[in-house]
Amino acid sequence: MIAVIDYGAGNLRSVTNALVKLGYQPMVTSKPNDVLNAAAVIFPGVGAAADAMDSLRESGMDGAIKQIVSQGQHFLAVCIGLQVLFSVSEEDGRHDCLGVIPGTVKRLPPGLKVPHMGWNQVKQIVKHPIFEGIPDEANFYFVHSYYADPDDAGVVAGITEYGISLCSVLIRDNLVATQFHPERSGDLGLRMYDNFLKTAGVKR
């Protein structure tokens, strides 16, 4: 079973549409028990980190996500989903986040248009099934004003240039997180969801 985490914000519909288009049957849920039993968990997101954290704490989903990661369930986090995995976000102040990935979420440097909005290339720096059939330097759709800076460079799996070299794909064990939106990145984005679900052993 594929669980898509609903925490009151986020672009759930475009994510579920992408999964349905691929032939999967996702379940949208806000219940921690559902996600803890899922073969694959998807954590989508748009909006602000502090709001997302508030909603996650309210539903008890914060603890569930930590448990999912520690017990090695297949987990894909997108955009704000990636950012709240970090220790701290500097978006509108300084907010404690889930702390699953040690590091800080910081404002993009001045001098370029913010949000970083549009299609940009992802340089693959590790070989991983999530990139199966996706050319190196392929374009994905970004929209964000903050970026995640992990303490451990070993988790960085993809890099994108926007004033700085930012971590656009992060992988640790069965956890995959992308700063871009695969569900808004055309055929190659769909391919990435498919790769993730195949790795998780989910059948269409």
Place this chain on the structure above:
Amino acid sequence: MLTKRIIPCLDVTRGRVVKGTSFSDLRDAGDPVELAAFYYEQGADELVFLDIGATPEGRDIMVDVVERVSEQVFIPLTVGGGLRNTQDMRRMLGAGADKITINTAAVLAPGLISEGARKFGSQCIVVAIDARRIRDDGMPEWEVLTHGGRKPTGVDVIHWAKQAVDLGAGELLLTSWDADGHRGGYDLELTCAISELVTVPVIASGGAGNLEHLYQALASGKADAVLAASIFHYQTYSISQAKEYLAEKGIPVRKAAT
């Protein structure tokens, strides 16, 4: 490197795509769901849907259009036209839109921009500005128009663009009323003035008649994206032709499926 975006615009009224000149004289240009799928296949970077009828019935039809498009098109969708409050915005986002664009409602009540940005995030809120040139003697000035270009407001476009961004707009959709539908090129002075002024991305709109015009808006106009309707709807050029042309001239673009 971040690529420049090519965005076909679908003006929709009563469930059909139409296109006119200076916001009037409408011609039928097809079914919005079919056109959206066609542009997606061709490599469009985003799609914009504007409900130019902006009636309550039109809005229901638009929700249905957005729902159907989002089931088969996996690029960002921006929807606008007659959205008056955050409930209207929520409905469109719930139907599958990624961004909403507001124009008249934002001019009448600028607080709607900050309210929308707070509820849904700045990245969702595109403020559309219809600009008409009111002075043209080397020191150009533009005035904001509302109500689909019918109503002059006396508000200076430069001032309004800055205010909209300060209030939380994540992007500006800048349309030259003088150029729109005439296919003689974008208003490059206007585009450049706003692009250099604000820190958020600017979409140039109004006046595209050929591929050189797209290039000009991105190069000398310094826009982050170009929006065009008739040159794509009537298949004067395909999206992929536009991208080939821009790439040859050194503009970074995303080729289809890369």
